[in-house]
Amino acid sequence: MSTPPPAGRSREAASLHGVPATQQLPLERFTLDNGLRVVLAPDRSAPVVGVAVVYDVGIRSEPVGRTGFAHLFEHLMFQGSANLEKLAHFRHVQGSGGTFNGSTHLDYTDYYEMLPSNALERALFLEADRMRGPRLTEENLRNQVDVVKEEIRVNVLNRPYGGFPWLKLPPVLFETFPNAHDGYGSFDDLEAATVADAAEFFERYYAAGNAVLAVAGDFDVDRAAQLVQRHFGDVPARPAPPRPDFAEPDITSERRQSYVDKLAPLPAFASAWRVPDPITDFAAYLPYVVLAEVLTDGDASRLVRRLVQTDRIATSVGGYVSFMGEAFDVRDPTALLLQAHLPPGGSVDRVLTVVAEEIDRVAQDGLEPGELERTVARMSTHLLRDTDTVLQRALQCAVHEQQRGNPGLSYELPARLAEVTEEQVRAAAATLSSNRRATVEVVPGGGMQ
């Protein structure tokens, strides 16, 4: 094993030493007759498997008047299906030693299990059963509306900074309903949801042709392929609906809004700038992902040094690409976000000015020796660490197959990031001007306790 390069070594050396070579793990892809795409990623290093089904529908596809519906519907997919009573899904997964969950994102909704590998067929059975159709009943719908309302209370309404910034910033940056609306939904919209809405949503979006199944972990590929065919082969074929175009133009002048958070004791803000298309313009997009880390990853990053350590005008700083922090699982339009919490009485104007100065310094003066290499090395660790769990591997394979037709993207990313040049990072920084900036500010409400 080589020793790491000292700071200041050339980028070529760093990419040899600091960033490990791309891992070539086997991946198998095929499509069933009903249109379901399948990815198999065997890895026999531990006796566990991850199973993920990803549907190409998310918060952006919700109809007007039905905010929060994609997420509510996700809950309904756990309430029973053709051969499964309510509660049976949970019991079968956990009674096999596994865990499960589902989550709703801007561009997709995922359902997944992680289990001991002797339960693989059972997990495939469970996912296939609900792909044929969930049991949509009035009773289950009303019960899950109540559960979702408690979820919103615990995550948004009953805590300081709830929904900041992922629910609060999109309406400042975006104009159109799909991109701007609250993905958790209003209580009015949730309560107005009907079983007929759910049936229609399923019919349209939960088609085999609109889904990807991925399995990662401890299995034999031929055997797993047979099991997939056995359980999913007769899921009725329905084509994927045409994907709407969610594009909207960049903003042309600075936008800024504020709101009072009556639970928040300290000021905070988040800013966003549009970035290139993550799918069709990936090479231009990657430097923004790196830039966010250059600015905010750890004590040696630009903004932590300046805002937190030197000027002491921020308590914490964060930066990432895409509103849910999933840079490689999102489609256009999306954004680079910077956020900070301020000390009592702190001035958002002052911090915005300093942030602009630091961004400008990157654009004008470039990076310090070693800065790009060490940032990318740390990013590689994060990426590789994610793929150490078979569940994350399955999820990434599924989403990347769905959005890019490239299920192995995760394995390529360390090498792709190492190709990003200082010039590209500088050029990305140069686009983060104040006239393209959308900012939302949290005004502390004094802190009801």
Add this chain to the structure above:
Amino acid sequence: MTTIVGPRELPPLEETRPLVVPPSAERTLANGLTVIAIERHSVPLVEVRLRLPFGRAVLDPPFVARAALMSQTLFSGTATMSTVDIAAALQSVGGALSAGVDADRLLISGNGLASGLGRILSVLSEVLRGATFPEQEVATERARLLDRIQVAQSQPSHLVRVALLRRMYGDHPYGVQSPDAADVMPLGTAELVELHAQRVHPAGAVLVIVGDVDAAAALDVAEEALGSWDGAGAAEQTPPIPPLRTGPVVLVDRPGSVQSSLRLALPAVGRTHPDHAALQLANLIFGGYFSSRWVENIREAKGYTYSPHSVIEHSIAGSSLILSADVATEVTAAALLETWYELGRLANIPPAPEELEQARQYALGSLLLGMSTQAGLAGLATTYAAHGLRLDYLVEHTARLAAATREEVAAAATTYLAPAKAVAVVLGDAERVAGPLATLAPVERVPVPAAGTLEAPEDVVTPPPTEPATTEGSAEPGTGRA
């Protein structure tokens, strides 16, 4: 391959694949540091955990404040390196280290590229031996900590935890586990240097290395980096936790709260106690995983809550069972009633055989899942080591879980889950919930804890960038996420 037509049967499980403990090596250095290295070659990374005993013999809020600030300033400088130098040196090998403290331990955690293990441990060594706590950096971190304490004060999850610990532990050192603003304010370099000199020593400490390394070689790397760490100093023994004292429901008034945070504590036993496997299974059946009676009742049948869960918390000085649910204000009393009902039912009526088998499979599977990643292994090995155990405990515990009988589980439920033994704390809008709660039990109304307090400074202010609208599994307590 043909497909199935007509009603479908749940496929059987295939033969269970055995739990295999990965290759490891261990060495106790001359200075008292125990080093455990574990191989998992899945990705070219390494996980590092250093756990130092940090318990206290007496309740000591100023110590809690000093320890909290010290953990936040540990990487702020040495004689030869600044904060930025330390962070950049680690980052250059894809690494990072951070420290956190609780009532039992100071834990330094990190990871990086496996090729950078030597660099990570040499930076760690420099900090352990020569952290200088520079005045300027301490002032910065002190201000940040005070800000975070203020934010924590507005978080119901934090406030109810503080109230619960006071209720459970009283004057025991565990009674206050988060720093008070008044105790943080006067702290400076001198206090932190002193605490570091007193407590940051290898005696009783454990270093765990997991990843794409040769275990024996990793021990050598660790000895090279940390063998000369000063061996002086002595740990303090935390006295055993006091038994729970039952009494009125404590109602912490949070006017305007749109939910009530419900917490109950029950007695429990440690991992090596003969009742432990049976208690673990009883807890799963009650509320320890999604497919439990409590979750199916108050979430899936009644819609009172999003994420109820029940976990056994193992601390050095004792174990407890903690129930948590955040419920709609108008059903606060109803949720408490259902909680008592489910506890009382299991304490008195043995579980159905199929309920026990389902819980057993889940417990066994969780062990396999928990050790299937480098990070999971690192967490398990560190936690077990703190209690004098090694990863082979997983094999022994697997056997105990497999052997536990229905009678043993029923007996454990009677002993530990009896609602008569529970203490309850509710944080919510007292004006709306005091009356309904008083129909069930005596209620003692208290104000929100006044002084600044904090459990997890590093987590309080900066939420993760993602808050996906996620569902079910957040109610998944038992998957070894601790």
